[in-house]
Amino acid sequence: xxxxxxxxxxxxxxxxxxxxxxxxxxxxxxxxIGRNVGMSWxxxxxxxxxxxxxxxxVAIIDxxxxxxxxxxxxxxxxxxxxxxxxxGASLREWFAPLxxxxxxxxxxxxxxxxxxxxxxxxRKGSTDAGILLGSGMALWFSWIFGTGLGHALGAALDPKALxxxxxxxAFFVIMIxxxxxxxxxxxxxxxxxxxxxxxxxxxxxxxxxxxxxIAGSLVGGLLRER
Amino acid sequence: MNAESIAPYLAFDWTAMIAILLMGMVTYFTRIGGFLxxxxxxxxxxxxxxxxxxxxAVLVAILAPTVWHSGWLERAALVSVxxxxxxxxxxxxxxxxxxxxxxxxxxxxx
Numbered sequence: 001x002x003x004x005x006x007x008x009x010x011x012x013x014x015x016x017x018x019x020x021x022x023x024x025x026x027x028x029x030x031x032x033i034g035r036n037v038g039m040s041w042x043x044x045x046x047x048x049x050x051x052x053x054x055x056x057x058v059a060i061i062d063x064x065x066x067x068x069x070x071x072x073x074x075x076x077x078x079x080x081x082x083x084x085x086x087x088g089a090s091l092r093e094w095f096a097p098l099x100x101x102x103x104x105x106x107x108x109x110x111x112x113x114x115x116x117x118x119x120x121x122x123r124k125g126s127t128d129a130g131i132l133l134g135s136g137m138a139l140w141f142s143w144i145f146g147t148g149l150g151h152a153l154g155a156a157l158d159p160k161a162l163x164x165x166x167x168x169x170a171f172f173v174i175m176i177x178x179x180x181x182x183x184x185x186x187x188x189x190x191x192x193x194x195x196x197x198x199x200x201x202x203x204x205x206x207x208x209x210x211x212x213x214i215a216g217s218l219v220g221g222l223l224r225e226r
Numbered sequence: 227m228n229a230e231s232i233a234p235y236l237a238f239d240w241t242a243m244i245a246i247l248l249m250g251m252v253t254y255f256t257r258i259g260g261f262l263x264x265x266x267x268x269x270x271x272x273x274x275x276x277x278x279x280x281x282x283a284v285l286v287a288i289l290a291p292t293v294w295h296s297g298w299l300e301r302a303a304l305v306s307v308x309x310x311x312x313x314x315x316x317x318x319x320x321x322x323x324x325x326x327x328x329x330x331x332x333x334x335x336x
Contacts (some may be wrong), residue, residue: 008270017262022316022317022318025318026318028262029321039232039242040234040235040236040237040238040239041234041235041236041243042235042236042237043238043239043242043243043246046238046243046246047246047249050246050247050249051246051249051250051253053253055281055285056249056253057249059284059285059288060245060249062292067241068241068242068245070241070244070245070248070325073248073249074248074249074252076288077248077249077252077253077286078252078255078256079280079281079283079284080281080284080285081252081256081257081281082254082256082281083256083277083278083280083281084256084257084260085251085256085263085264085277086259086260086264086274087258087260088256088257088258088259088260088264088276089260089261089263089264089265089267090260091261092259092260092261092264092265095261095280096245103258103261104258107254107257107258107261108254108257110257113229120267120294140323150243152235152252154325155288160332161329161332161333162325162329163303163325163328163329163332164301166300166303166304166323166324166325166328167321167325169289169292169296169300169304170231170303170304170307170320170321170324171294172285172288172289172292173289173304173307173308173311173320173324174288174307174308174311174317174320174321175285176282176285176286176289176308176311177311177312177317179281179282179285180282185279185282188279188282188283189282189283189286191282191283191284192282192286192287193286193287193289194290194292195287196286196287196288196290197290197291200291200294208287208291209284209287209288210287211287212263212282212284212286212287213280213283213284213287214283215283216279216282216283216284216286216287217276217279217280217282217283217284218276218279219279220275220276220278220279220280220282220283221273221275221276221277221279222272223273223275
C-alpha cells in the first residue's frame with residue numbers, strides 16, 4: 001500500500017529536524033574546506049545544491065586542483081555514492097505504484113539520513129511516501145544554507161593555524177564507523193589501503209582512490225558469507 | 227554590500243561547473259539506478275556483495291595515503307577522532323576535538 005500526501009512531507013521534515021541541524025554544521029565545515037581548496041562561493045553552493053551528498057563532496061574537494069581530474073572525479077563520486085543504489089533498490093516496492101515523476105523528484109533528495117528515517121517509518125507501518133521527499137528537502141535547504149555560510153565565514157579564518165587541513169581526513173575517519181559492519185571488512189580494507197598507498201607512490205595523478213577502491217571492493221565481493 | 231564586494235562570490239570557472247554537473251549526474255544516477263536496475267541483481271550474489279563493499283573501500287583508499295604522509299601530531303589527532311567516534315561521541319564533536327587539538331599543538335609545540 002502506497003500513499004503520497006503533503007502531510008507526509010511535513011511529518012518527514014519534522015522527523016528529520018535534529019539531523020538537519022547537525023547536517024547544517026557539517027555543511028558549514030564543507031563550505032570552509034571548499035574555500036580552502038580555492039572553490040568560489042557560487043561553486044561551493046552549487047555543488048551542495050546539485051550533488052547534495054556530503055561524503056562524495058568531501059572526497060572531491062580533496063581532489064580539487066588545477067587542472068580538475070574530471071574522469072577521476074566522476075569515478076570517485078560513483079564509487080562513494082554507489083551505496084545509494086542499494087537504498088534506492090530497497091525503496092522500490094514502496095514507490096513503484098506512484099506516478100514516475102513523483103519518484104524521480106523524491107529520489108533526487110534521497111540520502112543516507114532521510115532514507116533511514118523513511119525506512120523506519122515504513123517498518124512502523126506508514127504508507128506515506130511523502131516522508132522521503134519532505135525530509136530530503138529539509139536536509140537539502142539546511143545543507144545549502146550551511147555551505148554558503150561556511151564559505152563566507154572562512155574568509156575571516158586562518159586555515160593553517162586552525163588546522164583546516166585536518167578537517168578533511170577527520171571527516172573520513174568519522175564516516176568509517178557507520179560503514180563498518182564487522183571483521184569481514186579487514187581484508188578488503190587492508191587491500192584498499194595498500195593499493196591506494198602504492199598507487200599514490202607510483203601512479204601519477206589521483207588514480208589511487210580508484211585503484212584502491214576497486215581492488216578492495218573486489219576482494220570484498222569475492223569473500224563469501226560464512 | 228556593493229556590486230564589487232559581491233562579485234568574487236559569484237565568480238566561477240567553467241571547468242569547475244562542468245565537474246560539479248558531472249558529479250550531480252553521476253550521483254543522481256546512483257539515486258535512481260537502484261530503483262531502476264536492482265531487480266536484475268540477485269540478492270547475495272557477487273554483484274550485490276561487490277556493490278556493498280565499494281563505499282568502504284573507496285573511503286579507505288582516500289584516507290590511507292593521507293595518513294601515510296601526515297605528521298605524528300595529525301596522526302594522533304585522527305586516531306583520537308576514530309576513538310571518540312567508536313566510543314559513541316557525536317561525530318561533529320569528534321571532528322571538532324581532533325581539529326582543535328592539532329590547532330593547539332601547532333600553536334604551542336612549534
